[in-house]
Amino acid sequence: MAMPDGAGTEARDIVKRVLEGEVNAFALLMERYQDYVLAIVKRHAPPNQVEELIQEVFIKAFQSLGGWRQAGRFRAWLSVIAVRTCYDYWRKHYRTREVPMSALSEAHRGWLDRVLADASETTWRDITRRREAREILDWALDQLSAADRMVLELVYLEGQPVKEAARLLGWTVANVKVRAFRARRKINKLLLQSGRPS
Amino acid sequence: MKTTSDRSEKLRDLLRGAHHARENLVVDDQWTRQTLRRIRHLAASERPFSTAGLWEPFFWRWFAAGGVATAVMAWLLLNFQFISDADLWSFLIYENEITNMMQAFLY
Numbered sequence: 001m002a003m004p005d006g007a008g009t010e011a012r013d014i015v016k017r018v019l020e021g022e023v024n025a026f027a028l029l030m031e032r033y034q035d036y037v038l039a040i041v042k043r044h045a046p047p048n049q050v051e052e053l054i055q056e057v058f059i060k061a062f063q064s065l066g067g068w069r070q071a072g073r074f075r076a077w078l079s080v081i082a083v084r085t086c087y088d089y090w091r092k093h094y095r096t097r098e099v100p101m102s103a104l105s106e107a108h109r110g111w112l113d114r115v116l117a118d119a120s121e122t123t124w125r126d127i128t129r130r131r132e133a134r135e136i137l138d139w140a141l142d143q144l145s146a147a148d149r150m151v152l153e154l155v156y157l158e159g160q161p162v163k164e165a166a167r168l169l170g171w172t173v174a175n176v177k178v179r180a181f182r183a184r185r186k187i188n189k190l191l192l193q194s195g196r197p198s
Numbered sequence: 199m200k201t202t203s204d205r206s207e208k209l210r211d212l213l214r215g216a217h218h219a220r221e222n223l224v225v226d227d228q229w230t231r232q233t234l235r236r237i238r239h240l241a242a243s244e245r246p247f248s249t250a251g252l253w254e255p256f257f258w259r260w261f262a263a264g265g266v267a268t269a270v271m272a273w274l275l276l277n278f279q280f281i282s283d284a285d286l287w288s289f290l291i292y293e294n295e296i297t298n299m300m301q302a303f304l305y
Contacts, residue, residue, distance in 0.1 A: 157214050187213070
Protein backbone atom coordinates (compact mmCIF):
# COMPACT_ATOMS: atom_id res chain seq x y z
CA MET A 1 0.00 0.00 0.00
CA ALA A 2 1.28 3.45 -0.80
CA MET A 3 2.45 5.54 2.08
CA PRO A 4 0.65 8.73 2.89
CA ASP A 5 2.71 11.78 2.06
CA GLY A 6 1.85 13.93 5.06
CA ALA A 7 1.60 17.46 3.82
CA GLY A 8 3.50 16.52 0.71
CA THR A 9 6.87 17.33 2.29
CA GLU A 10 8.87 14.43 0.90
CA ALA A 11 7.00 14.34 -2.37
CA ARG A 12 7.89 18.01 -2.72
CA ASP A 13 11.60 17.21 -2.56
CA ILE A 14 11.30 14.50 -5.18
CA VAL A 15 9.22 16.72 -7.45
CA LYS A 16 11.83 19.45 -7.09
CA ARG A 17 14.55 17.04 -8.16
CA VAL A 18 12.53 15.95 -11.20
CA LEU A 19 11.85 19.56 -12.17
CA GLU A 20 15.55 20.31 -11.90
CA GLY A 21 16.18 17.67 -14.53
CA GLU A 22 16.69 14.49 -12.54
CA VAL A 23 14.14 12.48 -14.51
CA ASN A 24 15.00 9.18 -12.82
CA ALA A 25 13.74 10.57 -9.51
CA PHE A 26 10.25 10.26 -10.95
CA ALA A 27 10.62 6.50 -10.45
CA LEU A 28 10.54 7.18 -6.70
CA LEU A 29 7.18 8.90 -7.04
CA MET A 30 5.86 6.04 -9.13
CA GLU A 31 7.09 3.45 -6.68
CA ARG A 32 5.51 5.33 -3.83
CA TYR A 33 2.10 6.01 -5.33
CA GLN A 34 1.62 3.19 -7.82
CA ASP A 35 -0.57 1.03 -5.57
CA TYR A 36 -2.81 3.95 -4.78
CA VAL A 37 -3.19 5.00 -8.42
CA LEU A 38 -3.52 1.42 -9.58
CA ALA A 39 -6.43 0.87 -7.20
CA ILE A 40 -8.24 3.89 -8.62
CA VAL A 41 -7.67 2.89 -12.22
CA LYS A 42 -8.69 -0.74 -11.60
CA ARG A 43 -11.98 0.42 -10.12
CA HIS A 44 -12.82 2.81 -12.94
CA ALA A 45 -11.44 1.22 -16.09
CA PRO A 46 -12.04 -2.06 -17.90
CA PRO A 47 -9.41 -4.71 -17.04
CA ASN A 48 -7.86 -4.73 -20.52
CA GLN A 49 -7.22 -0.98 -20.35
CA VAL A 50 -5.71 -0.76 -16.87
CA GLU A 51 -2.07 -0.95 -17.91
CA GLU A 52 -2.48 1.60 -20.67
CA LEU A 53 -4.39 4.03 -18.47
CA ILE A 54 -2.03 3.86 -15.52
CA GLN A 55 0.84 4.69 -17.85
CA GLU A 56 -1.17 7.62 -19.11
CA VAL A 57 -1.82 8.82 -15.56
CA PHE A 58 1.86 8.91 -14.65
CA ILE A 59 2.86 10.48 -17.96
CA LYS A 60 0.26 13.22 -17.49
CA ALA A 61 1.53 13.69 -13.95
CA PHE A 62 5.10 14.01 -15.22
CA GLN A 63 4.09 16.51 -17.88
CA SER A 64 2.14 18.70 -15.49
CA LEU A 65 4.43 18.30 -12.50
CA GLY A 66 5.24 22.00 -12.59
CA GLY A 67 1.57 22.77 -12.03
CA TRP A 68 1.30 20.88 -8.75
CA ARG A 69 0.49 23.35 -6.03
CA GLN A 70 3.02 22.34 -3.45
CA ALA A 71 0.85 23.27 -0.49
CA GLY A 72 -1.51 20.43 -1.39
CA ARG A 73 -1.07 16.72 -0.97
CA PHE A 74 0.63 15.06 -3.89
CA ARG A 75 -1.57 11.99 -3.54
CA ALA A 76 -4.74 14.05 -3.80
CA TRP A 77 -3.40 15.80 -6.90
CA LEU A 78 -2.52 12.44 -8.43
CA SER A 79 -5.97 11.04 -7.68
CA VAL A 80 -7.56 13.88 -9.66
CA ILE A 81 -5.39 13.00 -12.66
CA ALA A 82 -6.25 9.31 -12.31
CA VAL A 83 -10.01 9.85 -12.06
CA ARG A 84 -10.10 12.33 -14.93
CA THR A 85 -7.97 10.04 -17.11
CA CYS A 86 -10.51 7.26 -16.58
CA TYR A 87 -13.36 9.68 -17.24
CA ASP A 88 -11.69 10.77 -20.49
CA TYR A 89 -11.32 7.11 -21.46
CA TRP A 90 -15.06 6.49 -21.00
CA ARG A 91 -16.00 9.66 -22.86
CA LYS A 92 -13.93 8.54 -25.86
CA HIS A 93 -15.18 4.97 -25.54
CA TYR A 94 -18.82 6.01 -25.45
CA ARG A 95 -18.40 8.09 -28.60
CA THR A 96 -17.13 5.11 -30.57
CA ARG A 97 -18.86 2.16 -28.95
CA GLU A 98 -21.48 -0.02 -30.52
CA VAL A 99 -25.04 0.13 -29.22
CA PRO A 100 -25.07 -1.51 -25.78
CA MET A 101 -27.17 -4.57 -25.04
CA SER A 102 -30.69 -3.29 -24.54
CA ALA A 103 -31.75 -5.70 -21.82
CA LEU A 104 -30.13 -7.80 -19.15
CA SER A 105 -30.05 -11.47 -20.16
CA GLU A 106 -32.60 -13.80 -18.63
CA ALA A 107 -29.85 -15.82 -16.98
CA HIS A 108 -28.41 -12.75 -15.30
CA ARG A 109 -31.82 -11.49 -14.26
CA GLY A 110 -32.65 -14.85 -12.73
CA TRP A 111 -29.33 -14.92 -10.86
CA LEU A 112 -29.86 -11.38 -9.59
CA ASP A 113 -33.39 -12.12 -8.40
CA ARG A 114 -32.21 -15.21 -6.52
CA VAL A 115 -29.32 -13.38 -4.91
CA LEU A 116 -31.42 -10.43 -3.80
CA ALA A 117 -34.06 -12.73 -2.38
CA ASP A 118 -31.99 -15.42 -0.68
CA ALA A 119 -28.36 -14.56 -0.11
CA SER A 120 -27.31 -14.66 3.51
CA GLU A 121 -24.73 -12.33 5.02
CA THR A 122 -22.13 -15.11 5.20
CA THR A 123 -22.14 -15.81 1.49
CA TRP A 124 -22.39 -12.19 0.44
CA ARG A 125 -18.66 -11.60 0.08
CA ASP A 126 -18.29 -14.61 -2.21
CA ILE A 127 -21.29 -13.59 -4.26
CA THR A 128 -19.90 -10.14 -5.01
CA ARG A 129 -16.77 -11.77 -6.39
CA ARG A 130 -18.74 -13.94 -8.80
CA ARG A 131 -18.49 -13.39 -12.53
CA GLU A 132 -22.25 -12.76 -12.72
CA ALA A 133 -22.03 -9.87 -10.26
CA ARG A 134 -19.28 -8.23 -12.29
CA GLU A 135 -21.14 -8.74 -15.55
CA ILE A 136 -24.34 -7.27 -14.15
CA LEU A 137 -22.41 -4.28 -12.83
CA ASP A 138 -20.68 -3.79 -16.19
CA TRP A 139 -23.98 -4.05 -18.04
CA ALA A 140 -25.71 -1.57 -15.74
CA LEU A 141 -22.86 0.96 -15.94
CA ASP A 142 -22.81 0.59 -19.70
CA GLN A 143 -26.37 1.92 -19.82
CA LEU A 144 -25.24 5.24 -18.34
CA SER A 145 -23.37 8.15 -19.87
CA ALA A 146 -19.67 8.51 -19.09
CA ALA A 147 -20.36 11.32 -16.61
CA ASP A 148 -23.14 9.41 -14.83
CA ARG A 149 -20.98 6.32 -14.71
CA MET A 150 -18.10 8.12 -13.01
CA VAL A 151 -20.27 9.91 -10.50
CA LEU A 152 -22.19 6.75 -9.66
CA GLU A 153 -18.99 4.81 -9.09
CA LEU A 154 -17.52 7.50 -6.88
CA VAL A 155 -20.55 8.41 -4.81
CA TYR A 156 -22.85 5.38 -4.83
CA LEU A 157 -20.41 2.49 -5.13
CA GLU A 158 -17.35 3.85 -3.32
CA GLY A 159 -19.20 6.02 -0.84
CA GLN A 160 -17.02 9.07 -1.48
CA PRO A 161 -18.38 12.33 -0.06
CA VAL A 162 -20.10 14.48 -2.68
CA LYS A 163 -17.56 17.23 -2.10
CA GLU A 164 -14.66 14.86 -2.78
CA ALA A 165 -16.32 13.53 -5.95
CA ALA A 166 -16.81 17.13 -7.08
CA ARG A 167 -13.13 17.84 -6.48
CA LEU A 168 -12.01 14.75 -8.35
CA LEU A 169 -14.20 15.43 -11.36
CA GLY A 170 -13.87 19.20 -11.33
CA TRP A 171 -17.63 19.72 -11.10
CA THR A 172 -19.84 21.69 -8.76
CA VAL A 173 -21.26 19.94 -5.70
CA ALA A 174 -24.80 20.55 -6.98
CA ASN A 175 -23.98 18.91 -10.31
CA VAL A 176 -22.57 15.84 -8.56
CA LYS A 177 -25.64 15.56 -6.34
CA VAL A 178 -28.08 15.79 -9.23
CA ARG A 179 -26.18 13.38 -11.44
CA ALA A 180 -25.63 10.87 -8.65
CA PHE A 181 -29.32 10.90 -7.77
CA ARG A 182 -30.43 10.42 -11.38
CA ALA A 183 -27.85 7.73 -12.11
CA ARG A 184 -28.78 5.79 -8.96
CA ARG A 185 -32.46 5.97 -9.83
CA LYS A 186 -31.72 4.75 -13.34
CA ILE A 187 -29.63 1.82 -12.11
CA ASN A 188 -32.33 0.81 -9.63
CA LYS A 189 -34.95 1.02 -12.32
CA LEU A 190 -32.89 -1.04 -14.73
CA LEU A 191 -32.05 -3.79 -12.28
CA LEU A 192 -35.02 -3.91 -9.95
CA GLN A 193 -38.02 -3.01 -12.06
CA SER A 194 -37.83 -3.27 -15.83
CA GLY A 195 -37.94 -6.68 -17.39
CA ARG A 196 -39.35 -8.38 -14.33
CA PRO A 197 -42.46 -10.45 -14.76
CA SER A 198 -45.43 -8.49 -13.45
CA MET B 199 -41.36 -10.94 1.43
CA LYS B 200 -38.63 -8.47 0.58
CA THR B 201 -39.60 -4.82 0.29
CA THR B 202 -38.37 -2.59 -2.51
CA SER B 203 -36.17 -0.79 -0.01
CA ASP B 204 -34.54 -4.07 1.11
CA ARG B 205 -33.92 -5.09 -2.47
CA SER B 206 -32.51 -1.68 -3.25
CA GLU B 207 -30.12 -1.90 -0.29
CA LYS B 208 -29.04 -5.38 -1.27
CA LEU B 209 -28.55 -4.34 -4.84
CA ARG B 210 -26.34 -1.50 -3.66
CA ASP B 211 -24.26 -3.88 -1.55
CA LEU B 212 -23.96 -6.30 -4.45
CA LEU B 213 -22.84 -3.62 -6.89
CA ARG B 214 -20.48 -2.11 -4.31
CA GLY B 215 -18.93 -5.49 -3.65
CA ALA B 216 -18.53 -6.21 -7.35
CA HIS B 217 -17.04 -2.75 -7.87
CA HIS B 218 -14.46 -3.20 -5.12
CA ALA B 219 -13.69 -6.75 -6.28
CA ARG B 220 -12.18 -5.16 -9.39
CA GLU B 221 -9.21 -4.20 -7.26
CA ASN B 222 -8.27 -7.89 -7.10
CA LEU B 223 -7.32 -7.83 -10.74
CA VAL B 224 -3.68 -8.83 -11.11
CA VAL B 225 -1.54 -6.51 -13.21
CA ASP B 226 2.08 -7.34 -13.91
CA ASP B 227 4.84 -4.81 -13.29
CA GLN B 228 5.80 -4.32 -16.92
CA TRP B 229 3.87 -1.08 -17.10
CA THR B 230 6.27 0.61 -14.66
CA ARG B 231 9.26 -0.05 -16.90
CA GLN B 232 7.30 1.02 -19.99
CA THR B 233 6.13 4.20 -18.28
CA LEU B 234 9.62 5.14 -17.16
CA ARG B 235 10.94 4.48 -20.63
CA ARG B 236 8.26 6.74 -22.14
CA ILE B 237 8.97 9.43 -19.56
CA ARG B 238 12.72 9.35 -20.24
CA HIS B 239 11.98 9.57 -23.94
CA LEU B 240 9.67 12.51 -23.36
CA ALA B 241 12.24 14.28 -21.21
CA ALA B 242 14.95 13.71 -23.79
CA SER B 243 12.85 14.92 -26.71
CA GLU B 244 11.82 18.12 -24.97
CA ARG B 245 14.01 21.06 -25.93
CA PRO B 246 16.03 22.64 -23.15
CA PHE B 247 14.49 25.71 -21.57
CA SER B 248 15.57 29.04 -23.02
CA THR B 249 14.27 32.60 -23.03
CA ALA B 250 14.03 32.50 -26.83
CA GLY B 251 11.87 29.40 -26.53
CA LEU B 252 9.61 31.23 -24.14
CA TRP B 253 9.01 34.05 -26.61
CA GLU B 254 8.69 31.85 -29.67
CA PRO B 255 4.89 31.41 -29.66
CA PHE B 256 4.42 35.14 -29.10
CA PHE B 257 6.83 35.93 -31.89
CA TRP B 258 4.94 33.88 -34.46
CA ARG B 259 1.61 35.26 -33.29
CA TRP B 260 2.79 38.85 -33.60
CA PHE B 261 4.60 38.06 -36.82
CA ALA B 262 1.36 36.89 -38.41
CA ALA B 263 -0.62 39.84 -37.03
CA GLY B 264 2.10 42.25 -38.23
CA GLY B 265 1.97 40.74 -41.72
CA VAL B 266 -1.77 41.26 -41.95
CA ALA B 267 -1.47 44.85 -40.67
CA THR B 268 1.26 45.62 -43.23
CA ALA B 269 -0.86 44.22 -46.06
CA VAL B 270 -3.85 46.34 -45.01
CA MET B 271 -1.74 49.50 -44.78
CA ALA B 272 -0.19 48.83 -48.20
CA TRP B 273 -3.61 48.38 -49.73
CA LEU B 274 -4.77 51.69 -48.23
CA LEU B 275 -1.68 53.52 -49.49
CA LEU B 276 -2.10 52.18 -53.00
CA ASN B 277 -5.82 52.82 -53.26
CA PHE B 278 -6.32 56.18 -51.61
CA GLN B 279 -5.31 59.39 -53.25
CA PHE B 280 -4.01 61.76 -50.64
CA ILE B 281 -4.58 65.42 -51.03
CA SER B 282 -1.46 67.32 -51.82
CA ASP B 283 -3.11 70.68 -51.62
CA ALA B 284 -2.54 71.68 -48.03
CA ASP B 285 -4.46 74.95 -48.42
CA LEU B 286 -7.62 73.19 -49.57
CA TRP B 287 -7.30 70.72 -46.72
CA SER B 288 -6.87 73.50 -44.16
CA PHE B 289 -9.86 75.31 -45.63
CA LEU B 290 -12.08 72.26 -45.39
CA ILE B 291 -11.04 71.66 -41.79
CA TYR B 292 -11.65 75.31 -40.96
CA GLU B 293 -15.13 75.19 -42.50
CA ASN B 294 -15.78 71.83 -40.93
CA GLU B 295 -16.81 70.40 -44.30
CA ILE B 296 -16.86 66.77 -43.26
CA THR B 297 -18.61 65.49 -46.39
CA ASN B 298 -16.28 67.32 -48.71
CA MET B 299 -13.32 66.20 -46.66
CA MET B 300 -14.37 62.58 -47.05
CA GLN B 301 -14.93 63.01 -50.76
CA ALA B 302 -11.57 64.71 -51.17
CA PHE B 303 -9.94 61.93 -49.19
CA LEU B 304 -11.53 59.08 -51.12
CA TYR B 305 -11.47 60.40 -54.69
